[in-house]
Amino acid sequence: MKIVVFSGAGMSADSGIKTFRDSGGLWENYRIEDVATPEAFANNPQLVLDFYNMRVADLRKAKPNAAHLAIARLEEKYEVEVVTQNVDDLHERAGSSKVLHLHGELTKCRSTGDETDIYPMPEAGLMLGDLCKNGFQLRPHIVWFGELVPAMEEALKVVRSADLLLIVGTSLQVYPAAGLAFEAPQGAEVLLVDPGEMPAYMKATVTHIKEKAAIGVPKFVEERMGKI
Numbered sequence: 001m002k003i004v005v006f007s008g009a010g011m012s013a014d015s016g017i018k019t020f021r022d023s024g025g026l027w028e029n030y031r032i033e034d035v036a037t038p039e040a041f042a043n044n045p046q047l048v049l050d051f052y053n054m055r056v057a058d059l060r061k062a063k064p065n066a067a068h069l070a071i072a073r074l075e076e077k078y079e080v081e082v083v084t085q086n087v088d089d090l091h092e093r094a095g096s097s098k099v100l101h102l103h104g105e106l107t108k109c110r111s112t113g114d115e116t117d118i119y120p121m122p123e124a125g126l127m128l129g130d131l132c133k134n135g136f137q138l139r140p141h142i143v144w145f146g147e148l149v150p151a152m153e154e155a156l157k158v159v160r161s162a163d164l165l166l167i168v169g170t171s172l173q174v175y176p177a178a179g180l181a182f183e184a185p186q187g188a189e190v191l192l193v194d195p196g197e198m199p200a201y202m203k204a205t206v207t208h209i210k211e212k213a214a215i216g217v218p219k220f221v222e223e224r225m226g227k228i
Contacts, residue, residue, distance in 0.1 A: 001078050001079070001163045001164065002078065002079040002080075002081070002161055002162055002163045002164070003074055003078050003079070003080045003081075003162065003163070003164045003165075003166060003224075004080075004081050004082075004083065004158055004159055004161065004162035004164070004165050004166070004184075005071055005080065005081070005082045005083070005084075005166045005168060006083050006084075006159065006165060006166070006167045006168070006170065006180055006181065007071075007082060007083070007084045007085065007086060007091070007167075007168045007169055007170065007213075008084075008085045008086065008168065008169045008170025008172075009085070009086065009169060009170070010168065010169020010170065010194055010195075010212065010213050011067055011068070011084070011086060011090075011091075011168050011169040011213045011217075012062070012065070012068075012086050012088055012090055012169075013169065013212065013213065013214075014065040014066070014067070014212065014213065014214040015062045015063060015064060015065045015068070015088075015090055016058070016061075016062050017058070017059065017062055017086070017088055017090070018058075030051060032145055034047065035047060035048050035051040035052075036048075036142075036144050036145050037144050037145050037146050038144055038146060038147060039146075040144075041139060041144075045128060045137070045139075046128055048139075048140075049125070049126050049127065049128065049140075052106070052125075052126065052140040052142070053125030053126060055087075055106055056106050056107070056121055056125060057125070059088050059089070059106050059107070062088065062090065063090075063093075064090045064091075064093050064094035065090075065213070065214045066214045066215075066217070066218045067168065067169075067213035067214045067216075067217035067218065068090050068091055068093075068094035068096070069094045069095070069218075070217045070218040070220075070221035070222075071091065071094065071096055071166075071217060071221070072091075072094040072095030072096045073095075073221055073225070074221055074224070074225070075095070075096070075097060076225070077224075077225060078224075080096065080097075080098065081098040081099075081100070081158050081161075082096050082098060082099045082100065083100045083102065083155045083158055083159060083180065084099060084100070084101055084102065085102050085103055085170060086101070086103070087101065087103055087104050087105055087106045087142055088106060089105065089106070089107050100151055100154060100155055100158060101151065102143070102149055102151050102152065102155055103142065103143040103149070104140070104141045104142035104143045105141050105142075106121065106140070106141075106142070107120065107121050108120060108121055108141035109121050109122075109126050109130075109138045109139060109140055109141050110132075110138065110139060110140075110141045111132035111134065111136045111137075111138060111139075112132075112136045112137045112138070112139050113132065113134055113135075113136030114132070114134070114136070115150070117132050117133070117134070117136075118141055119132070119138065121140075121141075126138055126139070126140065149176060152176055155180055156180065156183055159180050159183040159184060160183055160184070160185055161185075162184050162185065162188050163188055163189070164188060164189045164190075164191070165181075165184040165188055165189070165190045165191070166191050166193065166217075166220065167181055167190070167191065167192045167193070167194070167206075168192075168193045168194070168213050168216075168217055169193065169194055169212075169213045170194065172199060181202075189207070190205060190206045190207070191206065191207045191208075191209060191220065192206050192207070192208050192209065193209045193211060193213055193216035193217055193220065194208075194209075194210070194212075194213075194216075195210055195211060195212045198210075
């Protein structure tokens with residue numbers, strides 16, 4: 001049996017990772033247009049780098065929560081792949097071995113001249129003047145608003161291989177990623193773990209565990225680990 005986990009911001013909420021939808025979060029003091037678009041980086045690269053350096057610093061203080069740890073535990077009995085909208089590394093730090101990041105990774109940076117030229121994020125953060133081996137400025141390895149999602153084709157393949165699709169902590173509002181929720185093969189079991197209301201058009205085909213990730217996912221895993 002193959003379990004595919006499709007995770008969103010709610011997966012990491014109990015680890016203290018904020019998103020632009022959270023009130024009182026890091027994003028509340030910034031407009032998306034000013035810090036998370038290619039145009040923003042062209043217009044004010046220092047502001048963008050400062051913003052992402054703060055996010056990296058917050059991530060380094062965060063720890064995987066019970067949901068991340070439970071998903072990693074599934075690998076004891078099942079084939080498991082994770083497709084995540086999150087840019088943190090908490091799935092990996094919890095022990096998940098196959099994680100595909102749709103929107104990039106805060107722990108990495110890349111060349112502005114070649115998006116495949118990727119480096120670890122410097123310990124001190126990313127600065128103007130930090131260059132790739134070919135002399136181009138480095139930027140966060142993040143898919144900004146308005147950019148293509150290079151991992152989407154691979155994500156589609158992964159979701160379409162699922163016997164069980166576990167959707168966790170996503171509003172299903174950010175496209176194209178949200179469309180993955182509807183790509184499980186016919187006959188696959190689909191579950192949503194999220195405290196919010198499930199879209200009406202999903203109710204006929206999806207089982208809703210109306211809990212936040214750190215509560216609902218461990219319950220699901222505990223129940224499934226007794227089954228082969």
